[in-house]
Amino acid sequence: MSNNPYIVDTNWLSERLDDPKLRLLDATTFLKIPDKEGDVGVWSGRDAYNEGHIPGAVFADLLKDLSDPNGKLPFTVPPREQFVRVMEELGVGEGTYVVIYDQGAMVGSPVVAAQWASRLAWQLRYEGFDDISVLEGGFQKWKDEGRSVSTEAGHYPRAHFTGERRPNLLATKEDVKKAMNDENVVLINSLSPADFKGETNTYPRKGHIPNSVNVFFGNHADEKTREVFDDSRLRESFEKVGALDPNKKVITYCGGGIAATWNALILNKLGQKNVAVYDGSMNEWASDPDCPLITGS
Structure with missing residues (x-):
């Protein structure tokens, strides 16, 4: 089980940014809610990540890398082998703990929820990894508090992902x-x-x-x-x-x-x-x- 809280605040994260065991993941995805014509849209948050993110964070692409490429529906869980490979490339595995955030990206909605971060947290738990926290308020709260923002891509050493699917x-x-x-x-x-x-x-x-x-x-x-x-x-x-x-x-x-x-x-x-x-x-x-x-x- 996780040694860290399910949800952490910005102070908690700020104090741990230099921890070599931390893996900070930006899971931003954009969803346009239906308008009067019923139009919807969904797109990756990679460009937004490139424009600015919490220092050290790496981008976890829920849409392109962490969904089933052959799924009939968007965002269904990918094959375990695919998920494990992506997590290992992002540095998530034995001896690490994960904090996930997003940009609260439900376009056109005032709703405050970390649903993209929680989606990735759920996928990690589903695949057997527990030491995960979601950042309260996400990137927007981090910026609102005047904390540092980076445009430099983060990178972590490749990891060995263990655990069994639940x-x-x-x-x-x-x-x-x-x-x-x-x-x-x-x-x-x-x-x-x-x-x-x-x-x-x-x-x-x-x-x-x-x-x-x-x-x-x-x-x-x-x-x-x-x-x-x-x-x-x-x-x-x-x-x-x-x-x-x-x-x-x-x-x-x-x-x-x-x-x-x-x-x-x-x-x-x-x-x-x-x-x-x-x-x-x-x-x-x-x-x-x-x-x-x-x-x-």
């Missing part, structure tokens, strides 16, 4: 179908209340998976300070839907398995360890007419 951290469509009627599983829709109720046209079909509950991933941090709320406030959101019951399993889902990892990380932080992420999420579910959806609350 299938229990990933939920499939079939797992979710079974969970719909299992009182021992809490299905959490991590999208906005409007998406949950079916008031938007974001996905091929409207609504949410039957018997799932809504905990919006954007409600866990202060929009102005970019700080994550304290545990007592975070706990309220999940306790009311029964997600902190240690005797239950939780499956989080969203649009494409990104925002769901932020909810999963917060749940882990609050002590709920039995959490899986539905990797296909609504992109997969809503594309299959045999998968039921309901609208309203």
Whole structure:
């Protein structure tokens, strides 16, 4: 298990920037939310990284390097061999610990969440690496505080990645179908209340998976300070839907398995360890007419 907190602040990171065991990863990816015409877009954050990043950080490309190149959906987990190779090239492996951040890059949205950083953190845990923290407030908070920014590409020595894949951290469509009627599983829709109720046209079909509950991933941090709320406030959101019951399993889902990892990380932080992420999420579910959806609350 990790010796470091699930979420760390900028002071914590600043004090450790020169630690030779640190591996600082910039996981920035840009997602354009649907406009009135329904247009969406997603692109790598590599150019943004080149324009400025936290000193020493290396860029981890979730879109191009850390997703399945043959996947039918964007951002599905890549083959383990691919993921391990990329991590080793980035210097992540035995004897290191990882801090991940992003630029909060959901274009056109005020939501404060480290969903791209949490996505990579979840992938690392899925592949058996635990010593990971996500930076609170990400790069934007770092810059807002006047901390140093670099345009020099970071580099770490090649590492040896160990650990074994944990299938229990990933939920499939079939797992979710079974969970719909299992009182021992809490299905959490991590999208906005409007998406949950079916008031938007974001996905091929409207609504949410039957018997799932809504905990919006954007409600866990202060929009102005970019700080994550304290545990007592975070706990309220999940306790009311029964997600902190240690005797239950939780499956989080969203649009494409990104925002769901932020909810999963917060749940882990609050002590709920039995959490899986539905990797296909609504992109997969809503594309299959045999998968039921309901609208309203």
